[in-house]
Amino acid sequence: MTMIFGVPLMVFMGQLMLGLINGAFYALLSLGLAVIFGLLKIVNFAHGAMYMLGAFVALLGLQHLGLNYWAALLVVPLVVGGLGMLIERFILRRIAHLDHLYGLLLTFGLALIFEGTLINFFGVSGSSYPTPAALEGGMNLGFMFLPIYRGWVLLAALVVCLGTWFVIERTRLGAYLRAGTENSALMQAFGVNVPQLITLTYGFGVALAAFAGVLAAPLYPVSPTMGSSLLIVVFAVVVIGGMGSIIGAVITGLAMGLIEGLTKVYYPEAANTVIFVVMVVVLMLRPAGLFGKEA
Amino acid sequence: MSQAAEAISGTRDAHPHHDGAEMLRVSDLHAFYGESHILHGVDFDVKRGELVTLLGRNGAGRSTTLKSIMNMVGRRTGSIMINGNETLGMKPHRIPRLGIGYCPEERGIFASLDVEENLLLPPTVRSDGMSLDEIYAMFPNLYERRRSQGTRLSGGEQQMLAMARILRTGARLLLLDEITEGLAPVIVQALGEVLVKLKERGMTIVLVEQNFRFAAPLADRHFVMEHGRIIEEISAAELPSRREHLNSLLGV
Numbered sequence: 001m002t003m004i005f006g007v008p009l010m011v012f013m014g015q016l017m018l019g020l021i022n023g024a025f026y027a028l029l030s031l032g033l034a035v036i037f038g039l040l041k042i043v044n045f046a047h048g049a050m051y052m053l054g055a056f057v058a059l060l061g062l063q064h065l066g067l068n069y070w071a072a073l074l075v076v077p078l079v080v081g082g083l084g085m086l087i088e089r090f091i092l093r094r095i096a097h098l099d100h101l102y103g104l105l106l107t108f109g110l111a112l113i114f115e116g117t118l119i120n121f122f123g124v125s126g127s128s129y130p131t132p133a134a135l136e137g138g139m140n141l142g143f144m145f146l147p148i149y150r151g152w153v154l155l156a157a158l159v160v161c162l163g164t165w166f167v168i169e170r171t172r173l174g175a176y177l178r179a180g181t182e183n184s185a186l187m188q189a190f191g192v193n194v195p196q197l198i199t200l201t202y203g204f205g206v207a208l209a210a211f212a213g214v215l216a217a218p219l220y221p222v223s224p225t226m227g228s229s230l231l232i233v234v235f236a237v238v239v240i241g242g243m244g245s246i247i248g249a250v251i252t253g254l255a256m257g258l259i260e261g262l263t264k265v266y267y268p269e270a271a272n273t274v275i276f277v278v279m280v281v282v283l284m285l286r287p288a289g290l291f292g293k294e295a
Numbered sequence: 296m297s298q299a300a301e302a303i304s305g306t307r308d309a310h311p312h313h314d315g316a317e318m319l320r321v322s323d324l325h326a327f328y329g330e331s332h333i334l335h336g337v338d339f340d341v342k343r344g345e346l347v348t349l350l351g352r353n354g355a356g357r358s359t360t361l362k363s364i365m366n367m368v369g370r371r372t373g374s375i376m377i378n379g380n381e382t383l384g385m386k387p388h389r390i391p392r393l394g395i396g397y398c399p400e401e402r403g404i405f406a407s408l409d410v411e412e413n414l415l416l417p418p419t420v421r422s423d424g425m426s427l428d429e430i431y432a433m434f435p436n437l438y439e440r441r442r443s444q445g446t447r448l449s450g451g452e453q454q455m456l457a458m459a460r461i462l463r464t465g466a467r468l469l470l471l472d473e474i475t476e477g478l479a480p481v482i483v484q485a486l487g488e489v490l491v492k493l494k495e496r497g498m499t500i501v502l503v504e505q506n507f508r509f510a511a512p513l514a515d516r517h518f519v520m521e522h523g524r525i526i527e528e529i530s531a532a533e534l535p536s537r538r539e540h541l542n543s544l545l546g547v
Contacts, residue, residue, distance in 0.1 A: 190417035
């Protein structure tokens with residue numbers, strides 16, 4: 001059997017694949033955080049809760065409304081994104097003129113409220129969401145065994161990340177976003193309805209988190225706490241990549257997933273901490289993050 | 296279009312397009328940044344096709360007057376009529392849609408956009424704006440550098456870009472804040488030629504300016520500001536006889 005540094009190839013590639021899947025979720029979530037931070041300058045601590053709500057709404061939709069997985073992928077981000085827009089319009093906007101720390105505290109509070117409410121009704125143990133029939137099973141690629149659902153998650157996450165990057169970097173709407181990030185007062189003086197742009201942006205960032213939640217539902221137990229545990233790692237990813245950088249969020253997310261996967265192969269004890277070690281090193285050498293602009 | 300042809304042939308008549316209609320009337324305008332009271336009852340009017348200047352020393356309230364018209368300051372009282380519409384209660388993003396282009400003192404070129412993206416950024420407010428081709432004909436440097444990052448341009452090119460992007464939108468009233476500041480004389484001269492062409496197209500222009508020698512030959516009327524008020528109005532015809540008085544007001 002082929003060995004890589006004393007580890008069988010199949011095991012090595014399998015762990016790498018797991019790492020990439022985690023990385024895909026890091027990328028989707030940190031991308032949404034970066035988009036929101038860019039225009040609203042708010043560190044959205046409710047992001048993990050929105051990811052969790054995405055998975056929960058998909059699960060409840062399946063159980064009570066017969067909403068299948070494919071419909072959920074489309075409908076759930078719209079529903080949760082709509083909730084995000086309401087949160088921005090009626091809560092975050094009221095404190096937009098205050099120090100950004102208040103936005104962080106407020107979204108953190110919202111996350112705790114969502115989490116606590118769901119724990120009250122559903123407990124913390126979590127339920128499982130069935131893998132959609134079309135994506136069951138796996139393929140033997142020769143060098144590794146690929147569960148089809150995991151391949152799908154990776155593909156879907158990459159397509160959504162690249163699509164978001166394209167919209168922001170290459171379209172007129174994206175130009176509004178980038179310009180609004182730099183100087184929103186001048187954008188209003190050009191006739192752009194910036195408050196509306198902000199609401200839509202927050203809704204979009206939240207919808208990305210909910211999309212990740214639906215993708216995650218068949219992989220991980222759907223539980224009210226699934227978001228908060230992930231979010232800590234995602235914040236580390238955002239710090240490493242640099243606040244507000246779109247492409248930085250995606251590349252760093254995938255890279256950190258891979259690093260985590262590799263650590264699992266060679267030194268499993270450190271797998272849960274390796275990202276934070278990277279974060280500390282990056283903060284010491286390049287405080288603005290790998291892709292961030294030095295202030 | 297005949298207007299475009301006229302702009303290129305370039306008749307240098309100083310006052311071709313006045314029809315006497317009022318484009319902008321500011322009455323008893325007070326403006327506040329938080330607790331500080333910046334404007335103390337500004338009154339002036341601009342007729343369609345006119346070019347007027349707001350002169351005065353630093354801190355007299357000239358830039359704040361332009362920002363107040365755009366609803367970019369804190370609280371305002373008084374009246375700002377644009378083309379007969381009261382705009383004091385309007386949301387900031389509605390005001391440019393009345394056909395106003397604003398060029399801020401700091402130019403406001405976006406670093407995350409290239410030159411052409413900067414140029415195409417402001418939404419069209421009226422249908423009869425200049426086309427991209429016309430704009431590149433007026434500002435050839437911008438065409439050569441259209442793929443450069445906006446803030447990589449020289450100061451003069453950035454100023455041209457800041458002007459050019461509001462011409463594309465079809466705005467008919469231009470509020471220009473210190474467009475010659477810190478620029479080389481040859482660029483200042485080029486900007487003067489651009490303003491002459493814009494006047495010939497019938498644009499109405501409010502020019503906040505430190506460089507009086509630049510503004511004097513272009514303007515129909517001058518308003519002098521001090522301590523947040525208009526203290527003097529001088530027409531182009533009166534200028535030669537009142538030049539010394541004006542110099543003493545401006546402290547030059």
